[in-house]
Amino acid sequence: MTAGNLLLDAAAKAGLYGLMVRTSGPQIRGGEAAALLRLARTQTESLDDGFDLLLAIDWQNINRFADEIPMRASGLLVGDSDEGEPPEVFLAGGARFVSLPLKKLAKAIPGSWINMVALGVSGALAGLPTEVLEEALRASWKRGDTALQANLQALHAGVEAAAGIEGMPHIGAGPAPKEKRWLLSGNEGAGFGAVRGGIRFVAAYPITPATEVLEWLAPALTKVGGTLLQAEDELASINMIVGASYGGVPSLTATAGPGLALMTEGIGLAVSAEVPVVVIDVMRGGPSTGIPAKSEQSDLSFAVSGLHGDAPRLVVAPTSIADCVATTQWAVQLAEALQAPAIVLSDQFMGQSRAIIDRPADPGFVARRLVAEANTPDYKRYRNTESGVSPMAIPGAPGIVYTADGLEKNEAGIPSSQARDHMTQLEKRQRKLAQYDYGRWWADLEGEGDIAIITFGSVTDVAREALARLAAQGVKVRLIALRLLAPALPEQFEEALEGVDRVLVVEQNHTAQLFRYLRSMYDLPGKPASFHRPGPLPMRPGELAQVILEWRQQ
Numbered sequence: 001m002t003a004g005n006l007l008l009d010a011a012a013k014a015g016l017y018g019l020m021v022r023t024s025g026p027q028i029r030g031g032e033a034a035a036l037l038r039l040a041r042t043q044t045e046s047l048d049d050g051f052d053l054l055l056a057i058d059w060q061n062i063n064r065f066a067d068e069i070p071m072r073a074s075g076l077l078v079g080d081s082d083e084g085e086p087p088e089v090f091l092a093g094g095a096r097f098v099s100l101p102l103k104k105l106a107k108a109i110p111g112s113w114i115n116m117v118a119l120g121v122s123g124a125l126a127g128l129p130t131e132v133l134e135e136a137l138r139a140s141w142k143r144g145d146t147a148l149q150a151n152l153q154a155l156h157a158g159v160e161a162a163a164g165i166e167g168m169p170h171i172g173a174g175p176a177p178k179e180k181r182w183l184l185s186g187n188e189g190a191g192f193g194a195v196r197g198g199i200r201f202v203a204a205y206p207i208t209p210a211t212e213v214l215e216w217l218a219p220a221l222t223k224v225g226g227t228l229l230q231a232e233d234e235l236a237s238i239n240m241i242v243g244a245s246y247g248g249v250p251s252l253t254a255t256a257g258p259g260l261a262l263m264t265e266g267i268g269l270a271v272s273a274e275v276p277v278v279v280i281d282v283m284r285g286g287p288s289t290g291i292p293a294k295s296e297q298s299d300l301s302f303a304v305s306g307l308h309g310d311a312p313r314l315v316v317a318p319t320s321i322a323d324c325v326a327t328t329q330w331a332v333q334l335a336e337a338l339q340a341p342a343i344v345l346s347d348q349f350m351g352q353s354r355a356i357i358d359r360p361a362d363p364g365f366v367a368r369r370l371v372a373e374a375n376t377p378d379y380k381r382y383r384n385t386e387s388g389v390s391p392m393a394i395p396g397a398p399g400i401v402y403t404a405d406g407l408e409k410n411e412a413g414i415p416s417s418q419a420r421d422h423m424t425q426l427e428k429r430q431r432k433l434a435q436y437d438y439g440r441w442w443a444d445l446e447g448e449g450d451i452a453i454i455t456f457g458s459v460t461d462v463a464r465e466a467l468a469r470l471a472a473q474g475v476k477v478r479l480i481a482l483r484l485l486a487p488a489l490p491e492q493f494e495e496a497l498e499g500v501d502r503v504l505v506v507e508q509n510h511t512a513q514l515f516r517y518l519r520s521m522y523d524l525p526g527k528p529a530s531f532h533r534p535g536p537l538p539m540r541p542g543e544l545a546q547v548i549l550e551w552r553q554q
Helices: 002-013 102-107 114-126 130-140 145-162 186-197 211-223 234-246 257-262 264-273 300-305 323-338 348-352 419-434 459-472 490-496 513-521 541-552
Strands: 017-024 033-040 051-056 071-080 096-100 182-185 201-204 227-230 251-255 277-283 314-316 341-347 354-357 443-446 451-456 478-482 484-486 502-507 529-532
Touching: 002 017, 002 033, 002 114, 002 130, 002 182, 002 354, 017 348, 051 114, 071 102, 071 114, 102 114, 102 145, 114 130, 114 145, 130 145, 182 186, 186 211, 186 277, 186 323, 186 341, 186 348, 201 211, 201 234, 211 227, 211 251, 211 348, 234 251, 234 257, 234 264, 234 277, 251 257, 257 264, 257 277, 257 300, 264 277, 264 341, 277 323, 277 348, 300 341, 300 484, 300 513, 314 323, 323 341, 341 348, 443 459, 443 490, 451 459, 451 513, 459 478, 459 502, 459 541, 502 513, 502 541, 513 529, 529 541
Parallel strands: 051 071, 071 096, 201 227, 201 251, 251 277, 277 341, 314 341, 451 478, 451 502, 502 529
Antiparallel strands: 017 033, 017 354, 182 354, 314 484, 443 478
16 A cells, blocks of 8 residues: 555655545455555546556465456556466456566665565556656655665666556646645545534544544544543444534544444434534445455434434435545534534545545534523523523522433433424424525536436445546536435435436445435435445446446437
């Protein structure tokens, strides 16, 4: 991964955009791993249909990645001279093989690492200037100067070894950007958005692929007077943030599917007690332990419907790595304004991939909670207000003490099993979410035409690129990328689909969860169709473009 990260860093310094996707085997304790990079002159957050270069330190267990690394017919395979021929699966499509003495080159330079030789080879073959490769290595180096000099020599040895190889497309350096770009992962972006939105307490238990959210937040929170606590498990995490938020501090936890399942009762408590919390779910392959290090959008049904009882909650989904910042920031604002739990559905592809992006604008979302003033006359915590939102007392404020728990209650917060009280509170909790003005942020609406693609999450950028390719062929297709999944917004959805005759719902899970959810909540035009498949393989733009063309002709 080090060589991949440094190559992406170098691309950023060369004025390029890029994406690096991490992939590893089924174990989450080391072992084989690959860094999948795409370099471009425009911002990109999806992998292309195939790869131009596969550089392998060795061929051991690389067959596990065969489906994830489709080689172009014009592609190039580079491997160590002592490792023999690459597996036939990588040669079958026409890619050619070149062997280089990678290990011998590294061994000849005491103190150097073979991945620095690989960095030099791959950077040179991509056409990146040697000086930006050097700059990236120097900027990341945290060891002594002697080791740095050895690895700079190894980098140059790799550049020289690649000099005689021809036939690779060279992207070269790009123009100097007018404004400084960002290089971040979706998990880092979610952490930043949380802090910028006002989160000041985090309790969480590490879990792949969400741990990097916590790793980023730990030092960041200390800079703004916040706190991160590593809990003993997910049950403790959710209840800790409910307690902290009850105490007046905007709070968050981050997890993956198995952790979200454990948090169900705690999230239900937040619904009933009307305590704002944010839960980031970085989705991975399931069920159960599933495929921890691969992406899949298979927690959707659980997120929108998985609590017992009638339990309205907010569910939002970022549409890109860059959007992880704004969407998480928005989730904090929504949770605090509506005094409700907000689930942020990210996924492993966005969370653990790194991208070079233009600096995203600050949407200005800030946590603002309706707080009761001390000694408010006739204070009722769960008063049935027109908006459904009632002032929340901060513990310790005189004259406005109340009880917050999971029992149904009357407006004063006193436990009640009366039918009238139950109906009043059910409608209050539902009304505050249904009536809120979510503005334009509920979805990204792009393009025109009488057919539309509806999607969410990391599939959005795949769809964007597929539709751009179709537009170049004169095929017009609208894109509706949902950011707000729950609650449903029938009026806005109907307006977005005005003039659309047919829709295709695209998602990455086995049971068409988004398609079934949309059909249950909205009137979709024509005969709605679904294109869905599970992880772990990411969707590709060319694949989706072909699916759309075939569907359009049906």
